[in-house]
Amino acid sequence: MSGSQRHPRTAMVTGASSGIGEEYARRLAERGFALVLVARRADRLERLAAELRADYGVDVTAMPADLGDEDGLAAVESRLRDDGDAAPIDLLVNNAGRGHGGDLADLDPAAIDAVIGLNVRALVRLTRAVLPGQIRRAERRAVERPEPAERRVAERPEPSAPRAWPFRAGGGGKRGGERSGPIGVLNVASVAALLPASPGGTVYGASKAFVRSFSHSVAVEAAPHGVTVTVVLPGYVRTDMTVAVQRMGLPGIAFVDKERVVVESLRAWAAGASEVIPGMPYKAAGGLLRVVPGELFRQAVRRLGIRRMGNGE
Numbered sequence: 001m002s003g004s005q006r007h008p009r010t011a012m013v014t015g016a017s018s019g020i021g022e023e024y025a026r027r028l029a030e031r032g033f034a035l036v037l038v039a040r041r042a043d044r045l046e047r048l049a050a051e052l053r054a055d056y057g058v059d060v061t062a063m064p065a066d067l068g069d070e071d072g073l074a075a076v077e078s079r080l081r082d083d084g085d086a087a088p089i090d091l092l093v094n095n096a097g098r099g100h101g102g103d104l105a106d107l108d109p110a111a112i113d114a115v116i117g118l119n120v121r122a123l124v125r126l127t128r129a130v131l132p133g134q135i136r137r138a139e140r141r142a143v144e145r146p147e148p149a150e151r152r153v154a155e156r157p158e159p160s161a162p163r164a165w166p167f168r169a170g171g172g173g174k175r176g177g178e179r180s181g182p183i184g185v186l187n188v189a190s191v192a193a194l195l196p197a198s199p200g201g202t203v204y205g206a207s208k209a210f211v212r213s214f215s216h217s218v219a220v221e222a223a224p225h226g227v228t229v230t231v232v233l234p235g236y237v238r239t240d241m242t243v244a245v246q247r248m249g250l251p252g253i254a255f256v257d258k259e260r261v262v263v264e265s266l267r268a269w270a271a272g273a274s275e276v277i278p279g280m281p282y283k284a285a286g287g288l289l290r291v292v293p294g295e296l297f298r299q300a301v302r303r304l305g306i307r308r309m310g311n312g313e
């Protein structure tokens with residue numbers, strides 16, 4: 001993309017055909033972002049794209065692709081590279097993910113591959129594809145429009161502000177205005193990433209621990225270039241992925257609203273945070289998990305005979 005071209009601020013959301021990804025798409029459209037929506041179910045993406053265009057007047061492209069498939073992944077990587085005429089991606093939300101239910105010994109190897117292929121391989125490849133262009137643009141912007149330090153601090157969102165939006169797209173497209181605002185990646189992991197063991201969700205839990213560790217490492221590499229990488233660790237959210245969990249009769253406090261997941265994580269990303277756990281109960285649980293010795297946790301799981309801790313489909 002030529003540096004002089006002006007495009008609206010643009011986000012890509014993977015797994016936008018349902019659940020948390022659909023909520024990311026709505027909230028970003030509401031803030032004026034043009035969108036590229038990725039998932040396998042083309043009909044659902046097209047329906048959502050039409051609705052968001054009508055409601056918010058933003059450009060929305062449905063990009064059906066199977067991220068577990070080499071051709072699908074390559075097509076999305078190609079869109080993420082900042083080398084064509086299309087609007088560069090200011091925010092990549094790596095949200096697509098899948099779980100599995102059952103002990104490892106009983107799992108179909110193809111299901112194992114599917115979880116790793118989507119949760120780990122695709123997320124790494126898409127992050128790798130988008131970063132070089134983001135780094136180039138962030139560095140170019142820093143040279144063209146160096147911001148006074150006091151303004152950067154003053155514009156930081158107030159971390160405790162209840163449900164406040166940290167930013168508007170402020171794009172150079174239909175809504176006019178100068179291209180500004182953060183550039184980077186938001187990776188959706190899970191609070192399972194903090195668990196010292198995830199029986200019943202072995203591969204899922206380990207895949208999310210990978211996403212967390214990977215995101216933190218990339219965040220350190222990208223920060224000096226002005227690119228923010230944030231990992232979000234949601235607890236249980238009522239979506240298609242947790243239908244079985246929703247039938248277990250857990251108290252309401254066990255679930256966090258998808259709206260909260262999206263709003264808190266976008267706010268954290270805009271503030272340059274490297275990790276966020278949405279919702280107070282899970283923030284507290286996350287704090288506890290960081291101090292409880294792993295062996296104590298595993299002994300308790302064994303003693304209580306807990307057979308299922310991860311997300312299942």
Ligand SMILES: NC(=O)c1ccc[n+]([C@@H]2O[C@H](COP(=O)([O-])OP(=O)(O)OC[C@H]3O[C@@H](n4cnc5c(N)ncnc54)[C@H](OP(=O)(O)O)[C@@H]3O)[C@@H](O)[C@H]2O)c1
Binds near residue numbers: 095099
């Ligand atoms: N729900 C929870 O309790 C919870 C908790 C922590 C973390 N998370 C994470 O949040 C993310 C979103 O999950 P969700 O709860 O919103 O579940 P969901 O409603 O089942 O959404 C999963 C999304 O991923 C897409 N997807 C699945 N396989 C794909 C593939 N091969 N290629 C492209 N897209 C694919 C699905 O679309 P298509 O089927 O149309 O492809 C769908 O849009 C996941 O990463 C999940 O691990 C969820």
